[in-house]
Structures are given as structure tokens and as C-alpha cells.
Amino acid sequence: MNQQYPSVLLEKAVDEFSRLPGIGRKTAMRLVLHLLRQDTEAVEAFGNAIVTLKHEVKYCKVCHNISDTDVCRICSTPSRDSSIVCVVENIRDVMAVENTQQFNGLYHVLGGVISPMDGVGPNDLQIDSLVDRVKAGGVKEVILALSSTMEGDSTNFYIFRKLNGIDVKVSVISRGISIGDELQYTDEVTLGRSIVNRIEFTGKI
């Protein structure tokens, strides 16, 4: 549908919104018209928020998470256990693990996983900096918390080999049936793996 926009400025704004992932031209139009109904301050706040973020965002020198400061809030909290480093793909994964409130160590954000199909090699990720960080000492355990995909598994293995020879424990988050899931609805690969990787029952959950 070759739509004729009544205004070039409107078309430009719709163009920009429709470049966002998962936003088509109809949705973009709806969003732009919504913003247009807001007062000028609200629209400026919207436009400036993303531009300011882009200009002023920093990445933590230690863990490469997004941060407002040179060293992020998590890395600079003294009560956190700096001897355990949880390796994740991106900052959303940091937030996901933080939300569990089950982890009190530090993170290392890779920026993705090794994926030759997408042109992502080990040098595009923060793997060397992880190895340097572990070599610098003080890290007793590296927990690999990457996606349970082919690419995640390859990256796990690559990091494992890179850390080989350094005195550090390398662990991987457990995979198996989700809490609350019924066995009959679990996919067979997951179920099979959860049987192979069974752990001793101690009476505790």
C-alpha cells in the first residue's frame, strides 16, 4: 500500500518509528499520532530521553554492563562477592538474574554469543577481557549463564577452553524442566537432558 502522507514531517516520523524492530508502518503511525496528541514538553522528554541515553551512556569497565558511571553499581557494591563472576549475553540477562535475588556475585556481559551465521566471532565479544579479569586473580568461580542454544553451548565451550589452565572453577547454570511444569508437556530434549543430568535428592528443594 503506497500511502500518501499529508505531511512530509509526519512521514519522516513514521519512517523513523517503523525502523524499530517489530513496528510496522501502521503501528508507527498510531504511535506518532499518539505522541502528537501529547503536549510539547512530553514529546521533547520522549525525544531527548533516547538521544541523551545514546550520548551519555557508559559501559562498566569491569563487567561491560550499561552504567551511568565508569564502574557500575553492581561492581562497586562492596557487599557483593567479587570472587564469583556470572557470564551473561546481555544487560537484559543481568536484570533477569538480579530479579531472582539468588545471586550476590558480579557479572561479565559478553555482548552476545559466538554465531558464525550472524558473523559474530569470539573477538566481537568480551571474552578476552573475561580471561584477563580471571587471570588478574580474585575470581574463584565463573558461572556460565548463556542461552541454552547451539550458539550458547559453543560459546560456553569456547570460554571453558580459554579458561583452561587457569586456577578457577567453571560452572554452568542447570538446565531441566521448568519449576511448575508438568512432565507430559516438557519437550523431549529438555526432559532427556534433565534425566541424564539428574542430581542427588537430599530432601531439600
Added chain:
Amino acid sequence: MNQQYPSVLLEKAVDEFSRLPGIGRKTAMRLVLHLLRQDTEAVEAFGNAIVTLKHEVKYCKVCHNISDTDVCRICSTPSRDSSIVCVVENIRDVMAVENTQQFNGLYHVLGGVISPMDGVGPNDLQIDSLVDRVKAGGVKEVILALSSTMEGDSTNFYIFRKLNGIDVKVSVISRGISIGDELQYTDEVTLGRSIVNRIEFTGKI
């Protein structure tokens, strides 16, 4: 889920995006992180497009459609028939009718329909300016092309009464079963109305 954002700037940007209709916090985060991966110029183009639109947008003096100029492109095209005015709710409806390529008259954008439930009365809409426009002369026919809802019908009736006594033909777009629809799947209200409002078959479609 009370998420801890690693950066205040990031949180602010996510806040702004999640205020958009139909965008939750997870989607907002995805969009913000997508923009963050683009280069600075692209992010500035995005932020500026909507702010510029808000600052510089005009509404056509004649039909109240969005426009870059005082009188919009449609109203200022001499080849269009200024004696027929199609009344629509909003600019998306203008674009929808334009896309049919079946209409060569002008428009009048009401800005909504009368809806006491939403606190929208006749004075919130461009109804008086429509009456003035018709009174000024030169308009032979007003086509009411509002939504086929209770509110649309009320607004049709309100405008019809307002135009009563002025020498102008008032018509309403036809309603009935959609082109390509099978009778058995058409809702009974639409089907009933399309039987009551049947038109003479002339052999042409």
C-alpha cells in the same frame, strides 16, 4: 516485577517508550536497546523527527488535516472537486479514503466523534467549522464517512441536523457485507441492514 535498571538514563528512556500505547516495559527495553546499538546519527534522527514534527506540524485551515502548509496539499489541488466534502474522523481516515482512489473531492477532519462516555462533545470537534464551510457556499454534497458505531451514527445525525435548512445534499457511505465476504460468515446486524438498505441491481457492480 520491580526491575533494577543498571542505568538511570536507560530507565528514563524505557519509561518514555513504555508510555506509548501498546508498548509494555519489556518491549520498551527491547526498542531502547535496539536504538542504543545504532550509531549516534540514527538515534538523533529518530529523536529529532518526532520533536520536529510536534514543533512544526500545522493543521490545514480548510479541512483540519495535518499539513506542512497553511492549506493542505489536497485542499490546494485545483483539479479536485471542491463541491464535494467527505467528513471523516481523523487523518488516518483521510489516508484510507485516498488509498481507494475513488474520491476526488475534499475532506473535513472532525478530530473524533461525539462520545459522552469519553467526554467528547460537539464543541470538541470541527463541526461548527464544517457548518461555516458549507454556509460559505460552493459545497453541493457532504458525504458522512464516520465509523459504523453508535458514536459515529450519533455524530452523523448531529451533523445532519446542523446542516438542515442549508441547501446541500447530505449522504452517508454505504454499509453492508464486505466485498469478498461470504454471507454465512457475515454478522447478522450487518446482513440485516444490507437487506433493508438494498439497492436496485443495474447489471453493473
